[in-house]
Amino acid sequence: GAMRSRTEVDATLQTAKLNPAELLPVVHCLSFGSQAGAGECCLLQLEPGLCAELEAGRSLVIRGEKHEQAVLCSKDKTYDMKIADTSNMLLFIPGCKTPEQLNAHQASCNIIHSQIVGFSNNYWELRRCRPKLKKLRKLLMEDPYEGPDSQKDQTFSKYTTEDLLNLIQASEEEILHQLQVLDACKIEGYWRILEFDYEMKLLNHVTQLIDSESWSLSKVPLRTCLEELGSLEPR
Structure with missing residues (x-):
C-alpha cells in the first residue's frame, strides 16, 4: 500500500x-x-x-x-x-x-x-551441555592398532581429525582433549588406540631399555629411547 x-x-x-x-x-x-x-x-x-x-x-x-x-x-x-x-x-x-x-x-x-x-x-x-564423547572411544575401538606388521583385514574405518569432527557431537578442543584421555595416537594421519597386547609389548621394550641403560624412571631421554627402539618398532 x-x-x-x-x-x-x-x-x-x-x-x-x-x-x-x-x-x-x-x-x-x-x-x-x-x-x-x-x-x-x-x-x-x-x-x-x-x-x-x-x-x-x-x-x-x-x-x-x-x-x-x-x-x-x-x-x-x-x-x-x-x-x-x-x-x-x-x-x-x-x-x-x-x-x-x-x-x-x-x-x-x-x-x-x-x-x-x-x-x-x-x-x-x-x-x-556436556560433550557427547562416548561414541569416540567406540569408533576407535572398532579397529585397535596392533602394530605396523598387522595384516588385519581392513573392514573397519579409520578416522582422521576431520572425520571425528563430523561424527562426534563435541567441540574440536573437547574432542582433542578426550583423545589425550584415551591415550589415542595419530598414526599415518589416523587416530588409533593401541591394542592392549601391543601396548604391553611396547611398554616391555621401554622398561627393558631403561633397565639396561640404568636410567631414572623420572628422566627417560625420549630421543635416545626412540633411536634405540627404532629397529624393534618403527616410528
Whole structure:
C-alpha cells in the first residue's frame, strides 16, 4: 500500500491515545516485502561470548547425524539446541534502528519506511551441555592398532581429525582433549588406540631399555629411547 504521511501517523497516535511528546519524533513505518515469509530464516539466541566468537570471524558448527539431537559447537564448547516459541511475532527488518540509535533531536517529520523481509514465531535457544564423547572411544575401538606388521583385514574405518569432527557431537578442543584421555595416537594421519597386547609389548621394550641403560624412571631421554627402539618398532 501507499506509504504513510506524517499526518496519518499523528492521526493514528491520537486514535491510540498516545501523547507524541512522550515518544521519539522519528517513526518507523513497516511494510511487508514481496518475499517476506515464515521459515526462510532461523533465529538463534546467543550469549555474549558466542556473539564475540562470530564477530571475531570464528565459526559455530551444528553437529549431529540424522538420528541424533543436533548440538551447536564453538571451538571449545558444546550446546544443546532447543526451539523456544514466542507469543510475539519476531520480525526481520534489515537496517532497523533501535531507539538508542535514533537521534531524539531529528526533525519531527522524519519517517523511516522499513520493509519486513521475514518473520518467525520461534527461535533456537542454546544451553551449555556436556560433550557427547562416548561414541569416540567406540569408533576407535572398532579397529585397535596392533602394530605396523598387522595384516588385519581392513573392514573397519579409520578416522582422521576431520572425520571425528563430523561424527562426534563435541567441540574440536573437547574432542582433542578426550583423545589425550584415551591415550589415542595419530598414526599415518589416523587416530588409533593401541591394542592392549601391543601396548604391553611396547611398554616391555621401554622398561627393558631403561633397565639396561640404568636410567631414572623420572628422566627417560625420549630421543635416545626412540633411536634405540627404532629397529624393534618403527616410528
